[in-house]
Amino acid sequence: MELLDKLKILGAAAKYDVCAATGCGPGGSGRAAVPAPSGVCHSFLPDGRCVSLFKVLQTNECLKDCFYCPNRIQRDGPRTAFTPDELAGLFMEFYRRNYVEGLFLSSGISRNPSHTMEQIIKTAEILRYKHSYTGYIHLKILPGAGFEYVEQAVRLASRVSVNIEAPTTEHLQKLSRLKNFREEIIGRMKWVHGLQQGGSLPAGQTTQFIVGAAGESDSQIMKTTVSLYREIGMRRVYFSAFQPVAGTPLEERAPTPVLREHRLYQSDFLLRSYGFSLSDLSFDTGGNLPLDIDPKVNFAVHNLHLFPMEINRASYKELLKVPGIGPTSARRIVNARRNFRITSLDELKNIGVVVKRAVPFIQVNGKYRDSYKLVQQLELWRESHDYPLPDNPLILYEGSHAVQAP
Amino acid sequence: MLSRLRKGCCLHEDELSESILNDGVIDVDNLNMDDVRRDYEKVFGTVGWLDGPKARSLAKASLYSSRYIARDRYHLVINIMKQALVYGPDYVLGRVSREARTFFNRARRVCIEISRACGFIRLEPAECPAGCVMAGRVEFTNDISDIVLRKLSRRSKNAPVYLVEKDTAYFLSGRKTASCHVRDLPFDLPDGGFSEFWEAYYDSQFIEGRKNLSLARKHLPQKCWSWVPEGKKLR
Ligand code: SF4
Numbered sequence: 348m349e350l351l352d353k354l355k356i357l358g359a360a361a362k363y364d365v366c367a368a369t370g371c372g373p374g375g376s377g378r379a380a381v382p383a384p385s386g387v388c389h390s391f392l393p394d395g396r397c398v399s400l401f402k403v404l405q406t407n408e409c410l411k412d413c414f415y416c417p418n419r420i421q422r423d424g425p426r427t428a429f430t431p432d433e434l435a436g437l438f439m440e441f442y443r444r445n446y447v448e449g450l451f452l453s454s455g456i457s458r459n460p461s462h463t464m465e466q467i468i469k470t471a472e473i474l475r476y477k478h479s480y481t482g483y484i485h486l487k488i489l490p491g492a493g494f495e496y497v498e499q500a501v502r503l504a505s506r507v508s509v510n511i512e513a514p515t516t517e518h519l520q521k522l523s524r525l526k527n528f529r530e531e532i533i534g535r536m537k538w539v540h541g542l543q544q545g546g547s548l549p550a551g552q553t554t555q556f557i558v559g560a561a562g563e564s565d566s567q568i569m570k571t572t573v574s575l576y577r578e579i580g581m582r583r584v585y586f587s588a589f590q591p592v593a594g595t596p597l598e599e600r601a602p603t604p605v606l607r608e609h610r611l612y613q614s615d616f617l618l619r620s621y622g623f624s625l626s627d628l629s630f631d632t633g634g635n636l637p638l639d640i641d642p643k644v645n646f647a648v649h650n651l652h653l654f655p656m657e658i659n660r661a662s663y664k665e666l667l668k669v670p671g672i673g674p675t676s677a678r679r680i681v682n683a684r685r686n687f688r689i690t691s692l693d694e695l696k697n698i699g700v701v702v703k704r705a706v707p708f709i710q711v712n713g714k715y716r717d718s719y720k721l722v723q724q725l726e727l728w729r730e731s732h733d734y735p736l737p738d739n740p741l742i743l744y745e746g747s748h749a750v751q752a753p
Numbered sequence: 754m755l756s757r758l759r760k761g762c763c764l765h766e767d768e769l770s771e772s773i774l775n776d777g778v779i780d781v782d783n784l785n786m787d788d789v790r791r792d793y794e795k796v797f798g799t800v801g802w803l804d805g806p807k808a809r810s811l812a813k814a815s816l817y818s819s820r821y822i823a824r825d826r827y828h829l830v831i832n833i834m835k836q837a838l839v840y841g842p843d844y845v846l847g848r849v850s851r852e853a854r855t856f857f858n859r860a861r862r863v864c865i866e867i868s869r870a871c872g873f874i875r876l877e878p879a880e881c882p883a884g885c886v887m888a889g890r891v892e893f894t895n896d897i898s899d900i901v902l903r904k905l906s907r908r909s910k911n912a913p914v915y916l917v918e919k920d921t922a923y924f925l926s927g928r929k930t931a932s933c934h935v936r937d938l939p940f941d942l943p944d945g946g947f948s949e950f951w952e953a954y955y956d957s958q959f960i961e962g963r964k965n966l967s968l969a970r971k972h973l974p975q976k977c978w979s980w981v982p983e984g985k986k987l988r
Contacts, residue, residue: 388972393959440950
């Protein structure tokens with residue numbers, strides 16, 4: 348098969364994998380797709396995702412039967428593979444022309460995991476030693492890969508990942524009869540974690556969930572996510588909204604709304620960068636994050652007793668709980684007020700606070716914005732979602748800001 | 754001035770006409786930084802933060818802000834330095850004043866343009882008597898050609914990079930940026946012979962169920978469409 352045809356097939360087969368540079372940042376769907384902080388976006392696809400890495404499979408032949416995957420063994424379609432030399436050469440041509448910033452190499456499992464891992468590692472070795480390429484390489488660790496291959500991948504790559512796909516063994520069984528959650532996935536993640544301690548793998552280890560394919564809830568996903576961060580030192584967890592693929596057992600299943608993926612990313616950011624804990628997140632009765640409200644605003648309306656917060660007094664951690672204030676603006680507020688008292692909303696706006704969002708929850712120099720509309724908005728949020736209120740709630744009404752209930 | 758102290762960007766004679774301490778023309782190329790610092794400290798007292806990371810952030814922002822094409826660009830930088838010296842660096846870094854906000858907004862816009870340029874400029878190999886070079890066409894709004902050239906040169910270690918903006922070609926000559934007329938280049942400008950592979954790859958990555966053209970257009974603005982082969986697909 349011609350190189351160009353291989354590229355078409357093996358590029359398309361990798362498109363559902365999410366990596367740092369293609370995942371939506373906090374801007375999320377419908378807003379800004381923010382690349383990884385160090386990443387350079389080299390293009391944008393018609394779906395708004397950024398192209399930064401050359402994302403491709405070594406081969407689309409696969410022995411496994413994952414129900415959502417276009418490469419599953421039972422599915423008909425052209426199968427092909429790059430030789431390590433072909434793939435390394437092609438990547439270097441893209442790289443030197445400034446089309447991409449790095450390589451994201453995944454694969455189906457042809458013959459057995461060891462054989463395919465060998466091909467992946469050979470490709471990385473050619474890049475590192477023959478082409479003296481020192482840039483970013485993300486290698487996928489295949490489920491069931493032997494320890495020696497994991498070790499070599501960790502030595503060569505900037506980042507490795509093992510896809511978890513689902514939050515529990517039971518959920519994974521709904522997606523594949525042949526994948527083993529504990530041994531093949533969590534076991535490999537633990538190996539990587541152990542090998543990483545030696546200082547290799549500068550961009551750490553990541554993983555990815557397929558959201559909505561196994562009937563799992565957001566709370567189950569977030570619970571597993573928290574354990575992955577805590578116990579396996581995962582650098583990032585990615586979420587990929589399930590998209591049905593024709594010719595697979597899940598082809599009839601409805602696609603997962605991209606907004607659900609976005610809410611998971613927002614919650615993940617709250618956990619990683621805003622000091623939130625799992626118990627701060629509110630899920631609906633089905634265990635899912637409400638789609639119609641941002642998780643941080645949701646937290647605020649569940650915890651009205653914490654607000655309004657005085658901008659000149661609140662600690663950094665407290666400021667992070669206010670909608671419209673992120674780590675950067677919270678840090679700027681804390682630094683600026685050392686020599687200066689913040690007295691107006693304009694100053695907050697200059698600092699980078701999204702004033703429109705923050706204003707119902709803050710006081711500036713003892714004053715709050717006496718805006719009935721905004722206060723009413725709070726009331727509406729509370730009523731429309733039937734949120735349970737704290738024991739001694741603060742009530743809000745026109746002309747007041749927050750008054751203790753009689 | 755702060756940038757100069759931190760060995761960041763260089764402000765020349767015309768830019769220094771509004772310097773805080775200036776009572777005449779300063780020959781910046783022969784300036785003794787210790788003397789400058791002593792002069793500052795006479796007026797503003799000890800400025801300890803000039804040695805810390807806050808000064809570095811400010812210096813970096815002033816470098817980018819001074820590359821923003823606007824008549825008052827140097828005036829704004831000088832004003833911001835005054836504010837930093839009078840109210841402390843946090844006042845400026847926190848963007849409390851309107852000028853500080855404008856200053857950082859400009860720096861951010863310049864950074865965005867640099868980042869876009871580094872991402873969307875496509876280079877093509879060309880042969881010249883001295884060996885292979887990589888050349889690409891560009892069109893900048895701000896004064897960033899040297900910054901982009903240095904960044905791209907860093908990743909193209911074996912082949913010198915040439916950026917062509919209208920009739921002018923920029924390249925590195927030793928550690929300095931040099932320029933010449935396009936007709937004086939020692940090679941013919943290459944065409945995008947490899948774009949077939951790129952377009953095949955680009956087309957393979959799109960997920961139909963997530964189509965969001967307006968988001969794509971927002972990130973890959975129309976101005977850059979002519980730089981990349983896939984630009985026509987976003988029309
Ligand atoms: S292991 Fe599963 S998800 Fe991976 S390529 Fe094979 S079938 Fe697809």
